[in-house]
Every structure is written in structure tokens, then in C-alpha cells.
Amino acid sequence: MFVILPILILFIFLWIFxxxxxxxxxxxxxxxxxxxDVMLKKRFDLIPNLVEIVKQYTDYEQSILTKIVELRAxxxxxxxxxxxxxxxxxxxxTTVRGLMVNVENYPDxxxxxxxxxxxxxxxxxxxxxAAARRTYNAVVTDFNNAIMMFPGNxxxxxxxxxxxxxxxxxxxxxxxxSAKELFNR
Amino acid sequence: xxxxxxxxxxxxxxLNTLEIDRKKIASTYTVxxxxxGIAALLIVGGxxxxxxxxxxxxxxxxxIVGIVMLFQIDGDAQKYKxxxxxxxxATALKxxxxxxxxxxxxxxxxxxxxxxxxxxxxxxxxxxxxLISGTxxxxxxxxxxxxxxxxxxxxxxxxxRTEWHTIFKGIIFVADFNKNFTVSTxxxxxxxxxxxxxxxxxxxxxxxxxxIVQLENTNFDNQFVTYSRNxxxxxxxxxxxxxxxxxxxxxxxxxxxxxxxxxxxxxxxFPLSNNYxxxxxxxxxxxxxxxxxxxxxxxxxxxxxxxxxxxxxxxGKG
Numbered sequence: 001m002f003v004i005l006p007i008l009i010l011f012i013f014l015w016i017f018x019x020x021x022x023x024x025x026x027x028x029x030x031x032x033x034x035x036x037d038v039m040l041k042k043r044f045d046l047i048p049n050l051v052e053i054v055k056q057y058t059d060y061e062q063s064i065l066t067k068i069v070e071l072r073a074x075x076x077x078x079x080x081x082x083x084x085x086x087x088x089x090x091x092x093x094t095t096v097r098g099l100m101v102n103v104e105n106y107p108d109x110x111x112x113x114x115x116x117x118x119x120x121x122x123x124x125x126x127x128x129x130a131a132a133r134r135t136y137n138a139v140v141t142d143f144n145n146a147i148m149m150f151p152g153n154x155x156x157x158x159x160x161x162x163x164x165x166x167x168x169x170x171x172x173x174x175x176x177x178s179a180k181e182l183f184n185r
Numbered sequence: 186x187x188x189x190x191x192x193x194x195x196x197x198x199x200l201n202t203l204e205i206d207r208k209k210i211a212s213t214y215t216v217x218x219x220x221x222g223i224a225a226l227l228i229v230g231g232x233x234x235x236x237x238x239x240x241x242x243x244x245x246x247x248x249i250v251g252i253v254m255l256f257q258i259d260g261d262a263q264k265y266k267x268x269x270x271x272x273x274x275a276t277a278l279k280x281x282x283x284x285x286x287x288x289x290x291x292x293x294x295x296x297x298x299x300x301x302x303x304x305x306x307x308x309x310x311x312x313x314x315x316l317i318s319g320t321x322x323x324x325x326x327x328x329x330x331x332x333x334x335x336x337x338x339x340x341x342x343x344x345x346r347t348e349w350h351t352i353f354k355g356i357i358f359v360a361d362f363n364k365n366f367t368v369s370t371x372x373x374x375x376x377x378x379x380x381x382x383x384x385x386x387x388x389x390x391x392x393x394x395x396x397i398v399q400l401e402n403t404n405f406d407n408q409f410v411t412y413s414r415n416x417x418x419x420x421x422x423x424x425x426x427x428x429x430x431x432x433x434x435x436x437x438x439x440x441x442x443x444x445x446x447x448x449x450x451x452x453x454x455f456p457l458s459n460n461y462x463x464x465x466x467x468x469x470x471x472x473x474x475x476x477x478x479x480x481x482x483x484x485x486x487x488x489x490x491x492x493x494x495x496x497x498x499x500x501g502k503g
Contacts, residue, residue, distance in 0.1 A: 035417055127364075131420035138399055138416070 014151075022155050025143040029164060032136040033082055039132050040075070040089050043125040047072045047092075050118050054099065057109035064099050071095065086133070086167055093126065137166040193280075199272045204470045206265045211467050213258040220251040262466070269464035270315075277476050281487055284319040289462070291316035292329035293357050301359075301452040302371050303443045306352050308333035315462050317483060321490040326360035328486045330461065331454075355457035358486050362422075362451040363495050369448075370398070370413040370422050372431070374441035402428045408441060422446050430493050437485070453489070457482075 051065050074080070075088040100119065103109055110116075144163045147156035156162075224244040231240015267289065275287040292313025299307055311333050318327035333352040338345050398411040398419040405428040413419035423431075435442050440456040461479050464470075490496060 032416075124364075127424065128417070128421055130424070132417045134401060134420045135416045138401065142399070 018151060018155055019159075022146055022152060022159065022161065025139070025146050026159075026161060028139040029136070029143050032132070032139045036086070036129065036132040036136055037082075039125060039129045040085065043089070043122070043129065044072050044076050046118060046122055046125070047096075049114075050096070050122070053112060053115050053118065054103075054109065057106050057112070061099065061102060064095065064102070068092065068095055068099070083165070083167075089129070096122065133167050140164045140166050193276070196273065196276050199276070200470045200475075203265065203269060203273070203464075206261065206268075207464070207466065207470055210258055210262050210265055213254055214466065217251045217254050217258075220247040220254070224248045224251070266464045269470075270462055273464075273470075274462050274476070274479060277480060278317065278483060281480065281484055282319050282321065284321075285483070285487070286318050287462075288316045288318075289314060293327075293331055293359065295333075297359075298331060298333060298357070300447065301357070302369055302445050302447055303357070303373075303452055303454045304333070304352050306335050308352055309336045310334045310349065317486070319487070321487065322496045324361050324363070324490045324495045326358065326486070326490055326495075328356050328358040331355065331357050353454055353456065356455045356461075356482070356486070358453040358455065358489060360451050360490060360493075360495055362446060362449055363497060364422060365449065366418050366422060366446060368414045368418055370411065370415075370419045370446045372409045372411050372423070372444040374443060375408055375410050398423075400428060401425075402432075404432055408432065408435060427493065434489065434492060451493075451495075 047068060051069060054061060054065060071088055071092045075085055075092065080088070100122075103115075143161075146152040147161045148163065224247040227240050227244040227247070228237075231237050231243070270287065270289040278285040278287055292315065294313070295308065295311040298304075298311065298313075311331075313329050313331045316327060316329040318325070320326070332354045334349045335352055337348050337350065339348070340346075396413065396416065398413050398416055400406050400411060400420070400423060402425060405423075409431075411419060411423065431442075431444065434453075438455050442456075443454045445452045459478070461482055465475075
């Protein structure tokens, strides 16, 4: 009895520790995703202004602008899953990048102060989202490791936790944003 | 760097003048050492022939002469060292970048050293000198030599014994960072203590609110431990490209560097054993490689701005 009791107490402590740490890790994942979400929302809010300004100066970029507006509408509709939202954002990001390159053909637009400001804010948000996505992937990996390794795997079954997929990092995000490429100076 | 001097007649002129002072100082030092040598010989000789008292009294004459000479030349030596820094080093720096200024008596203040959070131990003795500042395009930067130490006191039967230990000796580089951030991020070399601490705070319990940031670049994670209170901001600063650049920079220095990003500045500590920008006393000023080491370290620090791409200002920070 005197031998069993300390072992039992130790076992209970370990149980509590692993159980809590798994829940903590799961919450970190949720938290990291909501951080991406906040940043995505911030970025989506930039789009109406961007479209408005570009419209004033160009007649030829209509198709690209319509695509951007459509993508934004889809991404903010609320009826899509988190992963869908992330991939829509990646598409949106590529499209806007294409627009930024085309801007080279419109010197007046390039000289517009509000446009340059928007461009800067956009680039900043790109890097912030990239950072948030990397953070998300790091906590997801941590969580997946915890639930797949012993003894975490025992608790994972109990809590019905399953591995979460990491977000695919776009090739462009792996590169650092280059001012030259973006502003084509 | 040979051409730096030979192509600059003004610098050449200054060096010729200083060389006269240097020769005078060097020969005085040589005379002093010879005089002390004679005194030592007198004492040893006296002890051997059993006339210790006479020998000690006799040796007092050269000792006093030597000390007086040392005192007299000390003022000149100080002046010579300052003149070398102000007229030679400061002029030669301009070749690298016109904006570079050199203030030998200044450095990185102790307060800034502590606030930079590069090291966890607070210094008990702090020395700093040779502040060089400048601007490359939009980025202002500075660097200075720092020697920070802490002391330990142990009780022995003969009283308290104080020992000094080096926290850091080398050059600390400070530059205006090109991105906005609100909390601090610190990158320290991975040592045994750091690794155990990092594992403990990640897996068991975290002290305070500083967290370990595990980065996806395994090379980077093997060399450094990154601490920050904001996981996203740390990654915003340490982009994949930035991590590669830091690794490159680290490969170029002999010992592992430490970095911190605090209040819109970045600090990099380079541990170095050499004391730079000092005037030679016993070797000639007219040798072609006089400034090679000094200028290459300045060039290295100057190039960091380009190497870490600090001039790219597209992140809403002017």
C-alpha cells in the first residue's frame, strides 16, 4: 500500500500535466489561427481603397480589379472554412502583386501619395501575415508532435484530438519581399 | 589598404610627424626598461657577493631615474595615442564612408548595454571606447568597443578574494531597424545552459512572459536560441531571408554573435579579443599595412547594413 500510493499520486500528477499541456497546445493553435484571421481582415479592409484609387487612373486593369473584388467578397462572406480562407488569401495576394507590377505603366498612379501609402501598408501586411502563418505552422507542428508521441497519444484518443494540417507556404512567402521586384524601380 | 595611406598626402604628412613622436616615446621606454634591467642586475649581483644592502641602495638610483622618465613620457604617450586616433584613424575612415565619425572617448553607454538585453548578467565593471557612427543611405548605425565584467567574491582565510569575469569583450553594433515592432526579440548563441533552459521553458514551465521562439530554419535553431514575448512579431523580424543573412554574418565572425531587436533598433554583439584603433608604440607608423586590421573591421561593420538589407524601407517605417 505504501509503495502503491506514491506511484498512484505521481501517476495522477503526470496525467493532469499531460492533459493540461495538450489542451494548452490545442488552444495555442486556435489562438494562432485567430491571429492570422485578424491580419487577413486588416488586409481585406485595404482592398476597397486600393481598387478605388487604381480605378481613377486606369481603364485597362478592369479584369484584374474585378477579380480582386470578387476574391475579397468570397473571403469575407463568412460561409467558408479557415483553410479555404487562407488559400483565397494566397490567391488574392498573388493577384494584387500582379496589379502592383502593372502599376509601372501608370506613372501618375505611381506618383499618387495615397497609393504609395497603400502599397507600403499592403507589403507590411504581407510580411505580417507570412509571420502569422509561420507561427501557426510552428504551433501546429508542436501540437501534432505532442499528440502523436507517447504518452500524449493516449490522451489524444481520449480528447479525440487528431493531427492538424499545416498551412502550405506560398513560394513567394519563402522569399523576402524585394523592393526592386515589387516597385520595379 | 596600402593605397589608402600612400594615396593620401595629408595622412602621409600626419604619419611622418607622428612617427617622430613615436620614435621618441619608444626610445624613452627602451631606456626605462634598460635602467630597470640595470637595477635588477645590481640587486642580483649584490646578493651573490653578499653586499645586499649596498646593492639595494645603489639600485635605487636607476629605479628612481626610470620612474621619473616613465612619468615624464606618459603625458606625451597619451597625447600621441589621441593624436593617432583623431588624425589618422578618423581620416582613414572617411575613405570607407564620408559620413563616418570617430569619437575615441565615447562608446555604448552602460545603460544602453543593459537595455539591449544581449546578455543576462549585469556588469559590475564596464569600459567602452572608440565610438564610430555613420549613415548608409537611410540607415544610421554606430558601433563601439565594449568590455563588460562581473565580479565574484569568495571568503578565504586571508579575507575576501575578488575575481573578475568577462561577460563580453568585443564590438557592439547598433543600427536603426527597418521594421516597426513593439516588443523585444533576442537571439542568443545556443549554449548548454540556454538549451536546457529553452527545453525546460518549452516543455515544463515558462518563467516570466518571455517565450522561446522555435524557428523553422533548423540551421538557425541549432546555432541560436530566440526569445520573444510575441511569437508573430519575432517571425515578422526574423523572416526566412533574414535568418539566412544572420547565419552568413555569423559565419564570418570567429565566435557566435548575439542579436537583439529592441525599441526600433537592432544590436549585434561580436565577441573579439583584439583591441582596435590603438596607436603602435614599438612598431613603425610608416608600414603599409598599418591600418589594415582597423579598416577591415570598420568595413565589415559598415557592410552589415547592406548585408542585412536594412535599407529596404517598404514596411511603413521611413
